Amino acid sequence: MVVRVFCLALLLISSVVRADLVIEITQGKQSAMPIAVVPFAWQGEGRLPEDVSAIITSDLEHSGYFRTLPAVGMISQPHTLEQVNYADWSALQQDYVVIGRIWPNGAEYMAEFQVLDVHSRIELLRHQVRGQPGQLRDMAHYISDFIFERLTGVPGVFSTKLVYVTTNRERTRFNLNYADADGAREQVIYSSKHPIISPAWSPDGQTVAYVSFENGRSEIYFQHLSSGRREKVAAFKGSNSAPAFSPDGKKLAFVRSQLGNPDVYVLDLESRNLTRLTRHYSIDTEPQWMPNGRDILFTSSRAGGPQIYKIDTVDKEVERVTFEGNYNARARITADGRKMVYVHQSNGRFHIAAQDVESGLVHILTSETELDESPSVAPNGSMVVYAASEADRSILAAVSVDGEVKFRLPSKFGDVREPAWSPIFK
Amino acid sequence: MQKTALYKALGLTLGALLISACSSTGEVSEGSGSSDPVATESQTDGTTAVDNNTVSGKDMEAEAEAAALREQTVFYFDFDQSTLKADGKPSLMAHAAYLKNNPATRVVLEGHADERGTVEYNLALGERRAMTVRRFLMANGAAANQLEVVSFGEERPAVMGSNEASYAKNRRVEVKYQR
Numbered sequence: 001m002v003v004r005v006f007c008l009a010l011l012l013i014s015s016v017v018r019a020d021l022v023i024e025i026t027q028g029k030q031s032a033m034p035i036a037v038v039p040f041a042w043q044g045e046g047r048l049p050e051d052v053s054a055i056i057t058s059d060l061e062h063s064g065y066f067r068t069l070p071a072v073g074m075i076s077q078p079h080t081l082e083q084v085n086y087a088d089w090s091a092l093q094q095d096y097v098v099i100g101r102i103w104p105n106g107a108e109y110m111a112e113f114q115v116l117d118v119h120s121r122i123e124l125l126r127h128q129v130r131g132q133p134g135q136l137r138d139m140a141h142y143i144s145d146f147i148f149e150r151l152t153g154v155p156g157v158f159s160t161k162l163v164y165v166t167t168n169r170e171r172t173r174f175n176l177n178y179a180d181a182d183g184a185r186e187q188v189i190y191s192s193k194h195p196i197i198s199p200a201w202s203p204d205g206q207t208v209a210y211v212s213f214e215n216g217r218s219e220i221y222f223q224h225l226s227s228g229r230r231e232k233v234a235a236f237k238g239s240n241s242a243p244a245f246s247p248d249g250k251k252l253a254f255v256r257s258q259l260g261n262p263d264v265y266v267l268d269l270e271s272r273n274l275t276r277l278t279r280h281y282s283i284d285t286e287p288q289w290m291p292n293g294r295d296i297l298f299t300s301s302r303a304g305g306p307q308i309y310k311i312d313t314v315d316k317e318v319e320r321v322t323f324e325g326n327y328n329a330r331a332r333i334t335a336d337g338r339k340m341v342y343v344h345q346s347n348g349r350f351h352i353a354a355q356d357v358e359s360g361l362v363h364i365l366t367s368e369t370e371l372d373e374s375p376s377v378a379p380n381g382s383m384v385v386y387a388a389s390e391a392d393r394s395i396l397a398a399v400s401v402d403g404e405v406k407f408r409l410p411s412k413f414g415d416v417r418e419p420a421w422s423p424i425f426k
Numbered sequence: 427m428q429k430t431a432l433y434k435a436l437g438l439t440l441g442a443l444l445i446s447a448c449s450s451t452g453e454v455s456e457g458s459g460s461s462d463p464v465a466t467e468s469q470t471d472g473t474t475a476v477d478n479n480t481v482s483g484k485d486m487e488a489e490a491e492a493a494a495l496r497e498q499t500v501f502y503f504d505f506d507q508s509t510l511k512a513d514g515k516p517s518l519m520a521h522a523a524y525l526k527n528n529p530a531t532r533v534v535l536e537g538h539a540d541e542r543g544t545v546e547y548n549l550a551l552g553e554r555r556a557m558t559v560r561r562f563l564m565a566n567g568a569a570a571n572q573l574e575v576v577s578f579g580e581e582r583p584a585v586m587g588s589n590e591a592s593y594a595k596n597r598r599v600e601v602k603y604q605r
Binding site: 216389 | 551557576579588
């Protein structure tokens with residue numbers, strides 16, 4: 001009970017105080033586990049350019065799965081197992097404590113960390129990580145992923161990336177951005193005077209496909225991230241849009257429209273053979289592969305308003321999958337294929353909904369934000385990042401697939417749109 | 427003034443007829459002339475030729491009115507709809523007539539959507555709207571090779587702001603003459 005009350009108080013504080021943080025948590029899990037990440041000891045000269053333990057704390061807190069203890073509230077700050085006094089952490093009602101040390105190893109950094117179970121008073125794990133100069137943040141995210149997976153059973157996504165589009169208010173500049181999943185280290189990877197929409201990751205995380213209007217109409221480009229090389233992939237007569245890689249990365253589903261009739265096509269990336277998948281006079285768009293690599297979800301107006309359908313790419317069988325409300329569009333699917341996430345309109349408002357694939361049960365996940373669109377699911381199926389409107393501006397926000405965790409990624413300037421969450425990098 | 431009203435009414439009716447005709451393959455039959463030809467013989471003896479050339483005139487009033495109608499280059503649509511509203515039709519007929527009389531002229535029909543709903547669906551919707559305008563212009567005399575369709579979806583709003591007044595201005599097709 002005490003824990004619950006404290007939780008609620010924290011929630012209230014975080015929703016009132018809107019500091020200039022990159023991420024603002026608006027709602028956390030009720031079952032969040034208390035964890036204390038003790039500031040790591042730095043055993044080298046001078047100061048470290050990044051605060052590794054602070055990044056780990058931030059990662060775990062923003063996942064919604066953990067409630068972190070601020071360093072100022074700690075009774076002691078041990079760096080080694082011998083220095084740990086479990087009673088200190090029991091008194092602070094912590095379940096887990098993370099301690100660690102970082103030291104220089106030639107030109108590199110080494111970090112070692114331990115996770116301690118306060119109730120059983122045992123060391124749960126001890127692990128080392130090595131990084132190049134400039135990779136301290138990556139090391140921190142690696143540690144967060146490691147801890148997250150061990151304590152929740154779900155792979156962490158702190159080392160993943162986002163790509164998204166930013167525009168100025170006048171819509172005369174469109175940037176494609178690449179950033180850490182927490183919004184840090186944002187980089188513009190392509191900039192244009194013309195609209196950029198629908199970025200999509202290849203399953204190996206090496207390539208981003210997107211739609212560019214640089215030639216006066218919509219065409220699909222690939223951009224290879226490590227080299228920056230761009231490749232025009234689909235510029236067929238008419239409009240080309242909504243690229244989606246197959247799970248094996250060998251095919252690209254996209255929408256081609258000739259004379260106002262958008263249909264879903266599949267391009268074999270090796271042979272460059274083009275196959276038309278849907279053939280209907282209504283709008284067919286927003287294809288998304290199911291994890292089985294055979295079925296494709298898409299949006300169609302064949303019943304009047306937009307609804308989501310599934311087509312079997314082999315026998316071309318089409319099945320409608322959404323039935324609640326008169327506007328359901330842009331489906332995304334969790335990697336395990338169990339939850340479908342899409343844009344749903346109810347009472348004139350656009351929100352993000354999750355639908356259980358097996359039971360068909362629909363759960364509207366968002367309510368605080370307006371004009372929610374462009375949902376993209378984290379590769380571990382835990383969170384959905386999406387674009388929303390706030391005070392006439394477009395921002396990114398995120399919600400867990402169960403609706404329990406919510407946070408916003410407020411923009412520094414302009415409008416932020418069309419987020420796409422990367423796969424987990426191997 | 428009455429003439430203007432009549433002109434408009436005629437235009438509207440004609441346009442409506444053409445639109446309703448375009449879905450089927452109706453053909454307008456020419457009125458047949460006099461059915462009984464009269465035999466004549468040609469002779470010019472004892473006659474004097476006169477200069478009966480007439481000057482050709484332009485109906486300046488109709489011309490000015492057509493030009494005024496063509497000043498409207500933006501046409502609006504309802505939410506999630508791509509059907510043309512009645513108030514835009516007289517102007518589109520004037521554009522169609524102009525294109526018919528100027529076969530070298532090209533226009534780009536730019537379709538747009540408001541920010542509500544998804545980006546890709548709105549891209550398709552913008553294209554549908556531009557296609558509606560294209561069909562209307564073709565039904566009224568413009569040729570296919572004069573008309574290029576492009577959709578920008580919700581990417582290029584005419585007006586910023588998340589309210590119905592702004593949305594209404596953003597759900598549009600812009601007729602852009604190419605120079």
